[in-house]
Amino acid sequence: xxxxxxxxxxxxxxxxxxxxxxxxxxxxxxxxxxxxxxxxxxxxxxxxxxxxxxxxxxxxxxxxxxxxxxxxxxxxxxxxxxxxxxxxxxxxxxxxxxxxxxxxxxxxxxxxxxxxxxxxxxxxxxxxxxxxxxxxxxxxxxxxxxxxxxxxxxxxxxxxxxxxxxxxxxxxxxxxxxxxxxxxxxxxxxxxxxxxxxxxxxxxxxxxxxxxxxxxxxxxxxxxxxxxxxxxxxxxxxxxxxxxxxxxxxxxxxxxxxxxxxxxxxxxxxxxxxxxxxxxxxxxxxxxxxxxxxxxxxxxxxxxxxxxxxxxxxxxxxxxxxxxxxxxxx
Numbered sequence: 001x002x003x004x005x006x007x008x009x010x011x012x013x014x015x016x017x018x019x020x021x022x023x024x025x026x027x028x029x030x031x032x033x034x035x036x037x038x039x040x041x042x043x044x045x046x047x048x049x050x051x052x053x054x055x056x057x058x059x060x061x062x063x064x065x066x067x068x069x070x071x072x073x074x075x076x077x078x079x080x081x082x083x084x085x086x087x088x089x090x091x092x093x094x095x096x097x098x099x100x101x102x103x104x105x106x107x108x109x110x111x112x113x114x115x116x117x118x119x120x121x122x123x124x125x126x127x128x129x130x131x132x133x134x135x136x137x138x139x140x141x142x143x144x145x146x147x148x149x150x151x152x153x154x155x156x157x158x159x160x161x162x163x164x165x166x167x168x169x170x171x172x173x174x175x176x177x178x179x180x181x182x183x184x185x186x187x188x189x190x191x192x193x194x195x196x197x198x199x200x201x202x203x204x205x206x207x208x209x210x211x212x213x214x215x216x217x218x219x220x221x222x223x224x225x226x227x228x229x230x231x232x233x234x235x236x237x238x239x240x241x242x243x244x245x246x247x248x249x250x251x252x253x254x255x256x257x258x259x260x261x262x263x264x265x266x267x268x269x270x271x272x273x274x275x276x277x278x279x280x281x282x283x284x285x286x287x288x289x290x291x292x293x294x295x296x297x298x299x300x301x302x303x304x305x306x307x308x309x310x311x312x313x314x315x316x317x318x319x320x321x322x323x324x325x326x327x328x329x330x
Contacts, residue, residue, distance in 0.1 A: 003284040006298065007086045007326045009268055009305035009319065010280060011188075012236035013075060014131075015092040015111075017272025023075035027062040031310040042275045044242040049194040050164050055275045059142045064100040066110050073114045080124055083280040087319050089310060090115065091129035091160055094147060095140055108147050112155035125315055127157030129188065132176060134161065134168035141176035149183050155160075156312035158186035160213065166194040170206050177207040186310040188213055188236065193247055194271055197221035210234065211308055216242055218264075219255040224294060228264055232309035235264060238271035239286065240278040257291040260301075267305035268298070298328040 019027075021036045037043075040056050063069055080088055090276055092111070095103040102110075104153035112128060118149050119126045130148050132141040143162075149160045159180045161173050180187050193204035200218050203209060204227075215235035218224045228235070237256050248254050268287065287293040308320045 003281040003288075004084050004297075005330065006284065007084050007302075007322055008280050009267065009302045009309065009323070010080075010083075010088045011211075011305050011309065012083050012238055012269035012271055013088065013090060014272050015051045016060050016063060016096065017056050017275045018076055018079065019062070019072060019274050020075050020079060022154050023072055024059070024072060027068055027259070028297055037199045042279050043310070046244050047115065049247070050167065052241070052272075052275060053163060056272070057273065060096050061099075063097050065102065066106075068106065069097065070114045073111060073118060074107070077118045077122055077124065081122060082167065085124060085126045085280060086308060086322055087315075089127050089129050089157060090164070091131050091179050093131040093133055093144070093162065095133075095144060097138070100127070104143060104147060105150070108151050108156065112151055116155050125311065126155075127310055127321070128155055129158040129160050129310070130156060131160045131162045132173055133163035133263075134165060134170075134173075135163060136172065138172045138175055141173045142179065145154065145176040145179050145185070148180065148185050152185065158188060160188045160190065160326055161207070162190045162213065163321070165190055165196070165199060168265050170202060177209075181208060181234075187211070191215060192217040193242065193245065194233075197224045200224060204233070205277050206239075211236060214238060214242065214247075216247065216255055216259070219258055225262055225264065227260075229262065232265060233267040235259065237266045237268050238269045240274070240285060241271035243274045244276050248310065251286060251290055256262075256287070260297065265308065266301060268301050269307075295327055295330060299323060 024031050036184050097107045110303045117268050124203050130144050134145040145159050150158050157272045187209045188211035189207050189209045190213035191198040196217045197220040211234045213236045239254050242248050268283050306316050
């Protein structure tokens with residue numbers, strides 16, 4: 001079947017990892033398709049999460065002014081429409097976009113306003129998640145989380161920590177997450193991707209997050225699986241990305257099917273559409289082909305995502321109704 005027919009929820013997608021060729025061509029006209037494939041995507045030589053993250057550098061260098069940020073957001077919404085996404089949380093690190101004349105506050109303001117306009121035009125419900133990065137200082141993390149608080153009623157819906165999980169500890173970021181919890185800001189955190197189950201334990205214990213970005217290596221620890229289940233934690237799973245980063249050697253070895261069968265709340269996400277060279281329709285198709293997932297299983301992942309989405313109960317009810325009606329009709 002055509003998975004484009006299915007309305008979808010996406011919780012884990014990085015804006016700066018998702019520039020289409022058309023967007024890059026507009027921002028840097030001399031870019032050929034060969035250049036794009038070689039310098040904006042994770043090829044066969046990608047050997048780790050660190051290498052994967054490095055692939056975003058060229059895109060980030062193009063996202064340093066108002067015009068480019070607005071164009072990238074427009075391009076991103078075009079991709080959401082192609083995937084029939086009806087709700088999306090779009091994440092990025094504002095401090096990566098201040099190399100020219102913009103301040104971090106201006107970056108967030110520009111993207112919030114553009115996102116809100118496009119959301120109204122398309123009917124896609126969206127929100128921004130602002131990321132601190134593992135290698136950032138405590139002050140940089142605090143700067144980021146304070147932007148979350150400032151723009152919380154203007155389009156920002158949450159706070160995240162991303163980047164090199166294996167290379168940097170959490171110590172610099174604990175204060176920022178304490179601040180987030182003090183002001184009742186939604187939080188998620190990357191963990192259990194480049195490091196094992198112990199990283200998920202550490203993240204839950206130190207950062208107190210109910211959502212985990214990736215979290216797939218939780219499968220290594222039965223006690224952790226029981227804990228996630230008992231405490232209704234949610235894993236934002238990005239199957240193709242996990243293969244690109246060599247977290248797993250192949251999709252056949254990916255634990256998403258095992259996690260689902262153990263009733264862990266999880267969602268299906270693309271992570272970085274450009275770097276992973278995948279879209280959400282393709283992710284659904286792969287799960288169906290490899291693991292024999294039915295429409296009911298795909299629907300359940302979307303309902304799981306809605307339950308844990310950083311949005312209002314009213315919007316959750318609307319989204320759930322759309323998912324249920326669409327899947328019932330197929």
